[in-house]
Amino acid sequence: MVVAAKKPAVAKAATPKAPMKAAAKSPARRSEKTGAVAEFSKEEELEAYRRMLEIRRFEEKAGQLYGMGLIGGFCHLYIGQEAVVVGMQAALREGDQVITGYRDHGHMLATGMDPKGVMAELTGRRGGYSKGKGGSMHMFSTDKGFYGGHGIVGAQVSLGTGLAFANRYRDNGNVSLTYFGDGAANQGQVYESFNMAELWKLPVVFIIENNKYAMGTAVNRASAQTDFSKRGASFNIPGEQVDGMDVRAVKAAGARAVEFARSGKGPYILEMLTYRYRGHSMSDPAKYRSKEEVQKMRTEHDPIEQVRARLLEKKWATEDELKAIDAEIRDRMNAAADFASADPEPDVSELYTDVLR
Numbered sequence: 128m129v130v131a132a133k134k135p136a137v138a139k140a141a142t143p144k145a146p147m148k149a150a151a152k153s154p155a156r157r158s159e160k161t162g163a164v165a166e167f168s169k170e171e172e173l174e175a176y177r178r179m180l181e182i183r184r185f186e187e188k189a190g191q192l193y194g195m196g197l198i199g200g201f202c203h204l205y206i207g208q209e210a211v212v213v214g215m216q217a218a219l220r221e222g223d224q225v226i227t228g229y230r231d232h233g234h235m236l237a238t239g240m241d242p243k244g245v246m247a248e249l250t251g252r253r254g255g256y257s258k259g260k261g262g263s264m265h266m267f268s269t270d271k272g273f274y275g276g277h278g279i280v281g282a283q284v285s286l287g288t289g290l291a292f293a294n295r296y297r298d299n300g301n302v303s304l305t306y307f308g309d310g311a312a313n314q315g316q317v318y319e320s321f322n323m324a325e326l327w328k329l330p331v332v333f334i335i336e337n338n339k340y341a342m343g344t345a346v347n348r349a350s351a352q353t354d355f356s357k358r359g360a361s362f363n364i365p366g367e368q369v370d371g372m373d374v375r376a377v378k379a380a381g382a383r384a385v386e387f388a389r390s391g392k393g394p395y396i397l398e399m400l401t402y403r404y405r406g407h408s409m410s411d412p413a414k415y416r417s418k419e420e421v422q423k424m425r426t427e428h429d430p431i432e433q434v435r436a437r438l439l440e441k442k443w444a445t446e447d448e449l450k451a452i453d454a455e456i457r458d459r460m461n462a463a464a465d466f467a468s469a470d471p472e473p474d475v476s477e478l479y480t481d482v483l484r
């Protein structure tokens with residue numbers, strides 16, 4: 128309706144200011160995944176270490192609270208994939224937006240949302256981001272630019288494209304980061320969104336978190352084209368595969384993609400090659416993959432261990448300094464868990480507030 132009422136703005140959206148075809152000529156361009164990645168400075172390494180560890184410790188704590196019966200409903204942990212959101216967030220500026228699916232706690236913390244508010248929402252308490260009425264998949268913070276947390280597979284892709292359309296319409300220069308999984312990449316609305324995003328040159332970066340499985344189904348059993356960076360080829364959307372376990376590679380690719388979208392050239396696809404260590408959700412025994420496969424990823428590709436090893440090797444931090452960072456983060460996550468266990472549940476009078484009837 129807004130589209131029909133404000134034709135000039137739509138015409139503007141369809142006629143972007145910046146020349147657009149140059150970079151879009153080679154869709155599905157392979158990334159420099161196998162080449163050297165730009166080194167981080169000491170400050171960047173330490174920042175990445177802290178940010179990723181925060182997510183890891185938060186998720187471990189959430190897993191514990193779930194085991195204690197304090198978290199109801201579904202709970203999808205992000206452990207193993209931390210480098211993706213931490214690297215991408217480093218490419219953003221204030222006003223940019225993030226939207227994702229149900230595996231969303233890492234994205235929330237990366238945008239700067241308060242672990243206490245997120246944890247209290249998981250336990251259904253008043254101090255939670257949705258006042259305890261939403262849970263793991265229903266949290267938002269427009270202040271931090273976080274738009275959920277969506278339980279319907281692929282739903283966030285059209286919503287994220289809509290956020291980008293609004294940015295274009297308002298000409299505010301903001302970019303929408305729209306995250307989804309390898310399984311979601313086979314959903315029909317993804318391609319309707321791709322078409323519109325390219326047609327109108329919308330400022331959106333589509334980030335496909337390829338963690339090799341959709342619930343218990345391996346990528347090669349569900350996808351005819353397993354190189355997801357090529358999924359935009361028929362729409363002329365460029366794409367790259369990125370080592371999603373290396374925060375430096377993610378940050379570099381993120382900066383390129385966000386700059387591309389922000390400058391009016393249209394959407395960009397980043398396929399993040401990543402891995403989740405835990406089951407699909409807390410109730411998944413993960414029998415569809417071997418323990419050795421998981422162990423190999425943990426020991427050889429862990430995103431946090433990679434940063435830790437570089438920090439020690441370059442003598443940018445000592446074991447004791449890294450232990451102190453870990454202890455401080457553990458304390459904060461324990462405090463979040465204590466708050467989320469002690470805070471009262473919402474009052475019965477809250478039952479119908481903020482709810483569409």
Ligand SMILES: Cc1ncc(C[n+]2csc(CCOP(=O)(O)OP(=O)(O)O)c2C)c(N)n1
Nearest residue numbers: 230278279280308309310311338340341342
């Ligand atoms: C429309 C729809 N179909 C099916 C489901 C059930 N479902 C929940 S998660 C999921 C797998 C999605 O996998 P992927 O996109 O790879 O994300 P990941 O869990 O690996 O992060 C499915 C099929 C759903 N929630 N919504």
Ligand SMILES: [Mg+2]
Nearest residue numbers: 308309340341
């Ligand atoms: Mg997946």
